[in-house]
Amino acid sequence: MIRALRTPSSGQAPAVRRLDALVPLDVAAEAALADATERARTVQQRRELLSEGAEIAETLLVLDGWAARVRHLPDGRRQIMNFVLPGDLVGLCDQDRPVASSTVMALTPMLVCAAPPRGTSRTLDRAYAMSRALEEAHLLAQITRLGRLSAHERIGDLCLELNERLEMAGLAHGGRFAIPLTQEVLADALGLTPVHVNRMLQQARRARELSWTGRELVLHDPGALREQVGRPPVRVTAG
């Protein structure tokens, strides 16, 4: 797992790479990010980056590791809103004294840093706006998944989304990426039971749609799968 914490061969850290993919960053942005990255800190697995109902102190930039935005019901049921991946921002918002509307919990050990404040760079501000718009688009995708897709389609659709997002950070290639999720976590994201997720995964494996051995997921034909589950492209700007 040395790879995960190091700059990949492309020459950029995954988080920077993702932001740069959203909006090509200028020197000021690159410098601010390099600087912020210096002061990175680790977060242990299962720790909360943000607690529902608590005031948001700062905006974080995820450098490494996965987290989940989650909400708990009084009776113990749990729903994962979306996954937080390297290059994602946690706690980005505009209002005064913002309060977290959901908990963000580390699914793996993580590396995070304070995001450079707005106003640092014109291009960085635009990247933040894009990031926020994309996050909202992913929430809409999640709603459609839960409301109108079958269990089989939900799994395929979510895997495609993760693949697309990780590709931007350079963490997925050709439908292949490291996936640090348990079937139980997947179930909480997909609105299913762990048992049913297991059965659907086996079905998908038998159908040669994907393989998920150990901690790596491979989508054998992302294009065909996208067609099959009717996943629309995620776009938030024109041009």
Add this chain to the structure above:
Amino acid sequence: MIRALRTPSSGQAPAVRRLDALVPLDVAAEAALADATERARTVQQRRELLSEGAEIAETLLVLDGWAARVRHLPDGRRQIMNFVLPGDLVGLCDQDRPVASSTVMALTPMLVCAAPPRGTSRTLDRAYAMSRALEEAHLLAQITRLGRLSAHERIGDLCLELNERLEMAGLAHGGRFAIPLTQEVLADALGLTPVHVNRMLQQARRARELSWTGRELVLHDPGALREQVGRPPVRVTAG
């Protein structure tokens, strides 16, 4: 239904009333809103205020009527993301050349106007930020509803949300409000079939949780219902 298009007895139009409830507005904001309201226009039922994939030209403020943010699947399935009520903003975002990530369709005849641009008033800007944060909170609530609530709970929870939101605009009182939805539309919002929505509504009526005669919905005991479905309060700021 004269009431709907007129200034209510409280002295403020529902849309202004809602924004004012989010952040107490200053004179500049009130004036800008009054001015914008002058240039209101109507939108016919079933017309689209915004089309998925199309560039967003302007931000709209809903003065009267209901709309739905909806996404269509290739095979005809349909999912409603959330409902757009008087006082809500449509197409509010920060990025350049934004593209709508979902279609917004009028469920009733509507009255809308161009929202006063940002920078008009400090308080109005804050109200916009609040509105956006609330909208995101409602998307999270929708995800939890679809992912982890039973059909019966989904209906109760959504009715409570609509009640809370309409109360802010002065359009609901004591759990009673006009609801211009068909059971089919409700089904598309709740991720259920119309037939099942019908059965669950009857069950809720028999249990004296609500009555829905004609076009008015009455929640007989919102507090008890909130308890029963485990609905958490919607908060986005401290203090």
Add this chain to the structure above:
DNA sequence: CGCCAGCTTGAATCTACTCAAATCTTGTGG
């Protein structure tokens, strides 16, 4: 008056859930 959209009802089916137990993995300490 008759049409149409929306609502209601019934019966059969199916998807996903529950509960329970077995098996496989992984990490840890002896």
Add this chain to the structure above:
DNA sequence: CCACAAGATTTGAGTAGATTCAAGCTGGCG
């Protein structure tokens, strides 16, 4: 290096909740 524990995955049988399909009903409107 093996034994063990804890966590995660897999399997099976029975059940419940929601869907499908089809038909009948109701009320508002031209």
